[in-house]
Amino acid sequence: xxxxxxxxxxxxxxxxxxxxxxxxxxxxxxxxxxxxxxxxxxxxxxxxxxxxxxxxxxxxxxxxxxxxxxxxxxxxxxxxxxxxxxxxxxxxxxxxxxxxxxxxxxxxxxxxxxxxxxxxxxxxxxxxxxxxxxxxxxxxxxxxxxxxxxxxxxxxxxxxxxxxxxxxxxxxxxxxxxxxxxxxxxxxxxxxxxxxxxxxxxxxxxxxxxxx
Numbered sequence: 001x002x003x004x005x006x007x008x009x010x011x012x013x014x015x016x017x018x019x020x021x022x023x024x025x026x027x028x029x030x031x032x033x034x035x036x037x038x039x040x041x042x043x044x045x046x047x048x049x050x051x052x053x054x055x056x057x058x059x060x061x062x063x064x065x066x067x068x069x070x071x072x073x074x075x076x077x078x079x080x081x082x083x084x085x086x087x088x089x090x091x092x093x094x095x096x097x098x099x100x101x102x103x104x105x106x107x108x109x110x111x112x113x114x115x116x117x118x119x120x121x122x123x124x125x126x127x128x129x130x131x132x133x134x135x136x137x138x139x140x141x142x143x144x145x146x147x148x149x150x151x152x153x154x155x156x157x158x159x160x161x162x163x164x165x166x167x168x169x170x171x172x173x174x175x176x177x178x179x180x181x182x183x184x185x186x187x188x189x190x191x192x193x194x195x196x197x198x199x200x201x202x203x204x205x206x207x208x209x210x211x212x
Contacts, residue, residue: 063075063210063211064205064208064209064210065208066208068103073156074094075094075209077156077157078093082173084173085175086172087211088177088202088206089172089173089177091179091204091205092182093172093186094201095202095205096189096192096201098201099192099198099201100123100127100128100190100198101125101126101127103126103152105126105152105154106125107124108121108122109121109123115150116138116139116149123135125138126155134162141157141158141162167189168185171185179203183202
């Protein structure tokens with residue numbers, strides 16, 4: 001009888017083991033169906049491409065807080081579209097423009113405030129373009145590039161690009177000169193008949209212009 005009990009116990013263990021194994025398979029199957037058998041694989045994320053941002057070096061420029069908007073505009077454009085960096089050079093140019101037109105672009109020689117087409121004698125505009133060729137070239141320039149020859153913007157653009165100014169521009173772009181020395185270049189650029197107060201105006205701008 002002892003041996004019989006052993007056989008029965010062993011058979012029972014085998015049955016129990018089968019039952020346990022079957023149960024484990026059933027539980028695993030249910031878990032798999034429910035999505036709990038294995039943790040979900042994380043989605044592969046695509047890292048954004050890192051783009052370098054170019055560093056633009058800061059460039060200090062001359063400012064004139066006490067100047068009129070017209071004076072400030074011309075000062076800004078001269079620095080933006082040329083390599084003039086000397087305060088005395090900029091002051092000399094501003095002083096001459098003030099003497100010629102007081103920064104009124106639509107002024108005809110004698111004081112009349114008219115459009116480009118209606119100034120029939122003498123100089124016209126910011127620097128009082130007087131000769132027929134220089135006066136006509138102002139109109140042709142603005143016709144070609146879509147600007148108003150009676151406006152501050154159009155005349156400033158023409159003034160900087162005019163061949164006469166370009167001829168003497170290297171004299172203004174070379175630093176280290178005095179106002180008196182720059183005035184010589186200004187004379188050949190403008191060809192004024194009366195010097196007037198333009199040199200004293202230039203010295204006034206030297207005092208007002210600051211690097212900022």
